[in-house]
Amino acid sequence: MSDQTVTRTNDEQQSNSLTDQQPTSHTVDAETDEQLVDSWTDYEFEGEAAITVEDLDVYYGDDHAIDSISMEIPEQSVTALIGPSGCGKSTYLRCLNRMNDRIDSARVDGTVEIDGENIYEGDTDLVELRKKVGMVFQSPNPFPKSIRENVSYGPRKHGDVNVGLLGKLLGGDDSEAERRLVERSLKQAALWDEVSDRLEDNALGLSGGQQQRLCIARCLAVDPDVILMDEPASALDPVATAKIEDLIEQLAEEYTVVVVTHNMQQAARISDQTAVFLTGGQLVEYDDTDKIFENPESDRVEDYVTGKFG
């Protein structure tokens, strides 16, 4: 609610000031901008692309939240998405595992290719897609279950571990496998040492930072290829944030990580490449993180990363 109102007023102010002052030069600017932007966002990298996005548009009703974005995300690296509030970062992220399908008013145009398949094609299996593309949310959202059940939730639902009465009956009880899986995922998420002696406690009793790492462990247990993180450290204190940052850097050895953040230093510290979104759902510049923070092409991006605007 408050988010929306804030962004709306921002939009209004901006468009008002633009139209009021120099309506003609603004359109000219925009035209040259467009070509420039294309070159600024054309990021060249070595290796394979995990995700290829082409001409992505998202509308909420009549609101244009993502404006024709194309970008390739390299695999096994950390890609940071930064930009002012309301510019569409979360919306963009949710396009990559089709969580936008949950929002009735949202409409998505364009293609998103993962593993060479367009996930917006008719018969995409959402379940398979989301197994492959995991997501960690802005605020920790553990299930009201025990820590162990939280981690093994995904594998259980996918039938990868059979526990309980039926498993016992058939002699194929997977509790041992489950235990190992839980331990591995919690260790990966750097949470094992803190919770190993209380796996049966309710996850809601953990601290915020622990909960967020539990959510990461929960996501890792499904063994995705891509992990999307929407401001994973925004609700945490510096110590917990540092832990999550370390974790993200480690994860990039195995996984493709896309992370939204408001914290410029954080993006600079952890990411290999950074994409800058600006108001109106536009991708303005996308390049190596060092380049973006030291010597960006676009003036607006420079203003933004140096804190003059946004």
Next chain:
Amino acid sequence: MFDRVALGIVGTAIVTFLLGWTTLFDRTSPDTAVAGLSLFALFGVAFLLAGAGLIAAGIASNVGLFKTTADQYTGLGTGVAFGVVGFATGGLVTTILFGVGATGSALAGLVVALIVTLGIAVLPEDIGTTLPVGLLALVWGVLLAAGFVDVGWVWDPPSLAATFHAPIVVPLVTIALSLLVAWSGAIVAEGFGSQGRQNGAYLMIGLNAFGMIAVLLLLILFVVRKGLPTLLEGAQFGPGLSISVPFLTKGVMLGQQYNGIFPAIVGTVWLVVGAVVLAIPMGIGAAVFLTEYAEQGRFTAVIETATNALWSTPSIVYGLFGYAFLVPRFGNRNSLLAGMMVLGFMLLPLVVITSREAIKSVPDEYRDASAALGVNQWQTIRSVVLPAAMPGVVTGVILGVGRIAGETAPILLVTSGAPFPARAPSILGSFRFTATPPFVQNEALLQASSALPYQLYAVITAGVGQEEAFGWGTALVLLLVVLGFYAIGIASRIYFRRKLHQ
């Protein structure tokens, strides 16, 4: 091909499901013959086809003819569901075939249930979800198609007062089996697995929602169709704007051409007005005290528990209370005033509960802002909290009023008088002031009265007979009044919510 078979099965099952209902309510006759087959034989053929299709699909998936996402095991959840079906089938079949008593059939049912549950749970999913349903459908199909169960079939269980004839039993079994078949077919259609189970569950939940709405709407339509002729009997529209509906404006009198329910309408109106006058100030007052003044602690907890207990107290208990407490104090006879008070007591907890909710949902910032201006607590409540809470309170009150307007039991005990009165109570016209205590008198308030729900009850106790049409008319008016209150209440809530979100 695979999908089409599955969809065909689901479609067939839905048709037999609907035909089952129409047959149960005599809209289609078992004797209807289509293509030389009676309706029951037709059901039989449909089940034979569906059953064979399900089994074929299950086996085809299991041997890998079609690629599906079937799980390794069917699982205990589905197993238990079939266990329940197995319990019913096993118990009934043993009773019908061998005539064993209740304990015997229950035991047999339990044994069957246990075997079925475990047996199905460990089967591969594509077999476990199709084969049992398919077999049941085949058996039922053979029984019907081959005429083992036909229109003349009867089962007279010795221990029950009822005798079951085919025209009831066959549609009921058909409906139940159709649901099973449709569920299984829906699972097949999505190729088993978690998607298949979702499809099956959604089909059942969707059918349930559809059926629920359909039944309740049919009920209302039924009352409208039965009641409208009575309501409009002798009614005249025009010339111009003059409308006369004697059913709504007349009482019951000998020698009158059209009798009506005017006294009952007036009675209900007064009852509602009295209850509202009593309950609303008191309810809102208590809600204000509990949320704004009192410290949250033992006292508020006790009152809250008491309010909830009052809210769930049955209406007849309120009636008894009124009978024991109020009636003796109002001249030992049934009276409108006692009815008003009892209904007011019933309305009170609802007003307290909804007002508390509404007041609680007023953001604290409002109060702080007001307090920061140096305004005292009461003025804050009066000019900030109450106005902000008003929409919620109003909505709750309207819904509560709808509820008490249809209440019969308490009125029966404390207000009811002559079942078909000729005249309406005239409250406003009967105030009298006297020089001796109690100084103010209102004969009409202390007299028995009729009310819409009571009038309907009176029709029933009078043995219906010729009065039945009168009863349907009353039922229609009562329904309109009560549903009217509800519609207004809900519409106002939607309106206020929209306004809030803009």
Next chain:
Amino acid sequence: MSTTELHQQVRERFGVETIDDRVVALGAAGALCLLVSAITFLIGSPFTALPFAGFLFTVAYGLYEYQAATAKALSFLATIGTGTILALITFYLLVEALPAIRLMGAEMFTSTSEPMWRTRGEEMYSLVPMMWGTLVTTVLAMLIAGPLGVAGALFISEIAPDAVREVVKPAVETLAGIPSIVYGFIGFTILNDYMMESLELPTSGSLVIVGLVVGLMSLPTVVSVAEDAIASVPESMKSGSLALGTTDWQTIKSITIPASFSGVSAAVLLGVGRAIGETMAATVILGHAQRLPDPLYDVFGNTETLTSLIASQYGVASGTHMSALFAAGVVLFVSVTVLSIGSQYIERRMKHQLQGES
């Protein structure tokens, strides 16, 4: 206590700025008037109006002169009044039921030897058949309203598209308002005849019809209360599950239903309470036989429920007979109150659990 201390206290409690002895006096006068009128009303004196008028006058004057203090005092009185009503109901039910309970002792709730209900000659009041009737109809009703109601709630809040939800939800809430006497009338005129004819029932009316009708009747209530509970499960929790690659149905089963379990069971318990207390449908449909069905599970037989017993006999009852009806009321009141308190307890427990406390 000195007067200044008293003033201090009054000021704190009632939040009035200017305070003098007159406020205290006024409060005392109002309280006295109300007390006297309550007493005169209780003893049934015709003079009730006098002190009550005095009370009204004090209130009017108070509202004019010391609005804040009076408003607070009035709201306090309203709160006390609410509690008092519950106390009065409990008291009067018990007092009126006492003669019958004294006559019958514990047999009233346990005796199963015939005759169980005899109002003339050697009086005999056993509530067992009625308790059984209420139990059977409630169980039947909840077998219908429980699962179907929860499924309906799931449909509305989790499955239906927005457009459908916006129509179905208010429609169901409106249907909750159909008065029970209308259901009773339909059951009496249509279902009773239908069942008698097609099942060759010996008597008009049976427990199974009451169960069906009451189940149908409680359905909308269960749906709308359960729907509120299900809709209050936070979206973030559901998204969390879906993002792990589960289907909507798996999320409903493993996250939404467990998380809203308290609210859903409160909805079902509310339905049970309604079914137990449902009077008119049972009264007009049943054939009023105060004996146990034989065999006990013969739901096609006729017996009586606690509610229908009261509604059908209060008119001809007096003395111990009437008192026995009050005893039936006590049983109803106690069981429904226990249910209500139980469901509040469950709800509170589950709320704590959801918030991670134990």
